[in-house]
Amino acid sequence: MSDAAVIASPGVRSPLREFWRRLRRRKVALGSAGVLLLLVLSAVFAPWVAPYDPTAADYLNILSPPSAAHWAGTDAFGRDILSRIIWGGRISLAVGFLSVSIGGVVGIALGLIAGFYGRWLDSLIMRSSDVMLAFPGILLAIGVIAILGPGIDNVIYAVAVFSVPVFARLVRGSTLALKNAPYVDAARAIGVKNRWLMLRHILPGTLPSVIVYFSMRVGTSILTAAALSFIGLGAQPPSPEWGAMLADGRSFIGVASHVTFYPGMAIFVTVLAFNLLGDGLRDALDPKLKNV
Amino acid sequence: MRHMTLALAATALATALSFGGAEAKTLVVGVADNLTTLDPANANDTLSGGAARTMLQGLYGFDSKMQLEPLLATSYETNAEATEFTFHLRKGVKFHDGTDFNAEAVKINIDRVRDTKVPTKRQSLVSMVDRVEVIDDYTVKVVTKEPFGAMVNNLAHAGLFMISPAAIAKYGKDIDRNPVGTGPFMFKKWSGDLFETVKNPNYWREGYPKVDGVTFKSVPENGSRIAMLQAGEAGFVYPLPSELAPVVSANQKLEVVKVPSIIIRYVAMNTMKKPFDDPRVREALNYAVDKNAFCKVVYGGFCKPAEGPVPELLKYSGVVQKGGWPYDPAKAKALLKEAGYPNGFETEMFAKNNSTYIRAMQFLQQQFAQVGVKLTVTPLEAGVEAQRIWSVAEPKDATVQTQYGGWSASTGDIDWALRPLFYGKGFPPKLFNVAYYKSEATDSGIEAGIATGDSAKRQSEYDAVQKQIWKDAPWIFLTVDDFLVGQAKGLTGAFAAPDGGLNFEKAEFK
Numbered sequence: 145m146s147d148a149a150v151i152a153s154p155g156v157r158s159p160l161r162e163f164w165r166r167l168r169r170r171k172v173a174l175g176s177a178g179v180l181l182l183l184v185l186s187a188v189f190a191p192w193v194a195p196y197d198p199t200a201a202d203y204l205n206i207l208s209p210p211s212a213a214h215w216a217g218t219d220a221f222g223r224d225i226l227s228r229i230i231w232g233g234r235i236s237l238a239v240g241f242l243s244v245s246i247g248g249v250v251g252i253a254l255g256l257i258a259g260f261y262g263r264w265l266d267s268l269i270m271r272s273s274d275v276m277l278a279f280p281g282i283l284l285a286i287g288v289i290a291i292l293g294p295g296i297d298n299v300i301y302a303v304a305v306f307s308v309p310v311f312a313r314l315v316r317g318s319t320l321a322l323k324n325a326p327y328v329d330a331a332r333a334i335g336v337k338n339r340w341l342m343l344r345h346i347l348p349g350t351l352p353s354v355i356v357y358f359s360m361r362v363g364t365s366i367l368t369a370a371a372l373s374f375i376g377l378g379a380q381p382p383s384p385e386w387g388a389m390l391a392d393g394r395s396f397i398g399v400a401s402h403v404t405f406y407p408g409m410a411i412f413v414t415v416l417a418f419n420l421l422g423d424g425l426r427d428a429l430d431p432k433l434k435n436v
Numbered sequence: 437m438r439h440m441t442l443a444l445a446a447t448a449l450a451t452a453l454s455f456g457g458a459e460a461k462t463l464v465v466g467v468a469d470n471l472t473t474l475d476p477a478n479a480n481d482t483l484s485g486g487a488a489r490t491m492l493q494g495l496y497g498f499d500s501k502m503q504l505e506p507l508l509a510t511s512y513e514t515n516a517e518a519t520e521f522t523f524h525l526r527k528g529v530k531f532h533d534g535t536d537f538n539a540e541a542v543k544i545n546i547d548r549v550r551d552t553k554v555p556t557k558r559q560s561l562v563s564m565v566d567r568v569e570v571i572d573d574y575t576v577k578v579v580t581k582e583p584f585g586a587m588v589n590n591l592a593h594a595g596l597f598m599i600s601p602a603a604i605a606k607y608g609k610d611i612d613r614n615p616v617g618t619g620p621f622m623f624k625k626w627s628g629d630l631f632e633t634v635k636n637p638n639y640w641r642e643g644y645p646k647v648d649g650v651t652f653k654s655v656p657e658n659g660s661r662i663a664m665l666q667a668g669e670a671g672f673v674y675p676l677p678s679e680l681a682p683v684v685s686a687n688q689k690l691e692v693v694k695v696p697s698i699i700i701r702y703v704a705m706n707t708m709k710k711p712f713d714d715p716r717v718r719e720a721l722n723y724a725v726d727k728n729a730f731c732k733v734v735y736g737g738f739c740k741p742a743e744g745p746v747p748e749l750l751k752y753s754g755v756v757q758k759g760g761w762p763y764d765p766a767k768a769k770a771l772l773k774e775a776g777y778p779n780g781f782e783t784e785m786f787a788k789n790n791s792t793y794i795r796a797m798q799f800l801q802q803q804f805a806q807v808g809v810k811l812t813v814t815p816l817e818a819g820v821e822a823q824r825i826w827s828v829a830e831p832k833d834a835t836v837q838t839q840y841g842g843w844s845a846s847t848g849d850i851d852w853a854l855r856p857l858f859y860g861k862g863f864p865p866k867l868f869n870v871a872y873y874k875s876e877a878t879d880s881g882i883e884a885g886i887a888t889g890d891s892a893k894r895q896s897e898y899d900a901v902q903k904q905i906w907k908d909a910p911w912i913f914l915t916v917d918d919f920l921v922g923q924a925k926g927l928t929g930a931f932a933a934p935d936g937g938l939n940f941e942k943a944e945f946k
Contacts, residue, residue: 199802201733201799201802203726203729203732203733206732206733220733220795221733221798221799221802222733376789376815380813381794381797381798381801381813382798382801382802391791392791392795394791395677395679395791395792396679398659398662398679398680398683399679399680399682399683
C-alpha cells in the first residue's frame, strides 16, 4: 500500500489526487501559490495591468512619495515605480524559471546517467559536481558573468550553471534507489531498453524531490539575479529589473525610501512565496509523511 | 597607572566634546577621502592641496570666486610678451620654523618643483619657466622660455605653495610629512584618516586665524559623514551629495552652502566617426537634451545650463548663449532628417561607472529616444575607461562614439579648460580631446591666447575661440555643477573654492 502512491495501480487514488489531497491542507503553501499566480498573471498581462509606461519619464514629478496617482511613488526620473515593478516581474520571473529550467534539465540528465550507469561515468559527473558545489553560488555566477560579459541573458546562464550540480546530485540519489526496485528489474527482464527504462520508469520516480527543489530554487535564482543586477552585472539601465531598481534608488534612501522599499518588498515577497510553496510541496510529496 | 590613563582619556573626551558645542575653537572638517600627501607639489588630488592650504601658501591664491588674490606677493608686473613676471613680496613674513620668507625662498621653491632630476607631479605647472631671478630681498622675477599668459594662475595653484627652505634642506624627501609654511595653521599630526593643525600665533594677517586649529577627518561613507555633522562632531563637511542635502537643510543647527563651480559636464561626440562627422547631427543632439531637467534629475537641481564651452567663473570665459543651448526636440528631429537620419540612428556612450554618471547616461538615453536616437549605455570601470578612451594611440582606432564626462580647470585659467579638450594637437593619449575635434580657427586662437600677457588681447582671442567651439558643437554642452557644503550654522569664512579647493584661513565661529 505504501508504494502504491508512487506507482499508480488500480483501486487506489492516483498520485495526483493524493498529492492534491495533502497540499490542500497546507494553507500557507496554498496562499503562497496564490500570490505567485497573481505575480505571474500580472507579469504576463503587464501591458494591461501596469498603470503607466515603465520607461516614461516625468521630470516634473521626480521622487514623489506614494499617492493616489502613483501607488508606489516615482523614482529619480519620475517613472512610476509600481508599473516598473510589474514589468520587472516579467524579467525576474523569467530569469528565475528559465535559469532553473535550464539548470534542471541538464542536471536531471546528468544525474540520471550518473546514477543509472554508475562506475567511471558516475565518478566523473559527481566529482565535477562536487567541485562546482565547493564554490558559493553567487561567486560561481560572478565568474560566469566575468567570462560571458554583463547582461540579463548571461545572468540566466550563470544561475543555470550553479543549479546543475544540485539537481544532478538529487536525481542521482533517487536513481540509485530506484534502479534496483522490483518493478525496474521486472521491466528490464522483459527486455526494455536502457533509455526507455531511464525515461519511463526511473525519471518519474525522481520527480517529487525535483519539483520541491525546483520551486525553492526559483526563489534563490530570483534573489541571485537581483544581486547580480544590483552590482551592475545583470540587467542594464533602463531595465526595470528589481535588483537594478534597488541599485538605482539606493542613493536616495535617506530622502525617498519608497524608491528602494517597493522593489525590495517585491523581491522579498516573491522569494518568500517560492520558499513557502516549496516547503508545502515537500510535505505533500514526501511519501514518508503519509496522512499527516 | 591605568586610572591615570583613564582619567586622561576622560579629560580628553570632555575636551573633545566641549569643542563640539557652540564655543568650539577647533574646526573639524569631514572629507570623503584620505589625504595622499602634505607636499602639494606631489599631490594629484585637490583635497590634499586643500589640507596643505591650512599650513602653506603661494604667492597668489584664489578667493571663493576663483579670482586671484595676493598672498605672499603683494603685486606683480609682466612684460607685453608675457615672458617676464616680476613679483613684489610681502615683507616681515616668517615660516613656522622662524626662517624669513624672501626672494631666495621663492627661487628655491619654484626650482624645486621644476627640477627635472627629482620630478614632482606638478612639474607641468612651471615647466615653461626658464629661470627665476632674485632682484633684491623682496623682488623676484620669473622668466619663461616662451610666452605664457597664465603664469600667475599657475603659481597660485597648490603645487607652488612656498615651503621653508630650511625645512626642504632638513627633511628632503620627507617634506611630505613635515610641512613648514607661512600659513595660518601649523602642522601637528597626520596619520591615516586624521590630520591636525594648530593656530600659528605669528600669522602675518592681522587678527587671524580665529580658530585654534583645523582637523581633517576622512569619512568615505556619505551617510556617516553627514551623521558627524548632525552630531556636532564636524563643523564643515565636503562634499555633500545632492541627494542628502534635504536631510541637512532640515536640521536647524546646520546649513547647506551652494558653491558655483568650474566643473563642466558634457558629452563629447567623436567628430571623426559617422554620424557625428556631420555638424547637423551634433547640433541636433544639443537641441535634444533639456539641460534644466538634466540638472534636476542628475544633480538634484544643483547645477545650471552651460552657457558656453567653458564655465563662467574662469577668467576670460564668456557667455556664448544666454540660458544655454535651447531645448527644442522638434528642431532636433528636423536637423536629423536634413542630415539623412529621418529615423534616427543607434549609438553608444561611455562613462565612468559611479551611480551619478550612470544616472546621467540613463537620462540622456531617455532624451535621445525622444528624437529617435537609440543609445546604448556602457559604464566603464576606471581602468577599462583608461584603456578604451585615453590610451588609444591612433584616432582611427578609437572605438568611442560618445563620452559623458566632466572637467575642472584647477589653474583657474581658461587655457587649461580649452587646450586639453579642444586643441587639434591634443587627441588622446596626449591630452583629453576625446571628441577628436580639430578646427584651424580654434587651434590658432588657443595658441594666440596663451602667447600674450595682455588681458584685452587674451580676452578677444578667447571670445572668438569659445564662439567657434559653440558653433562647431563637438560636445553636447550640458551643465556647470554647483558643489554642496554642509556646515554648522554660525561658521563663517570657511569655503570650498569653485575648483573644490578648501580654504579655512578666515574661518570663525560666531
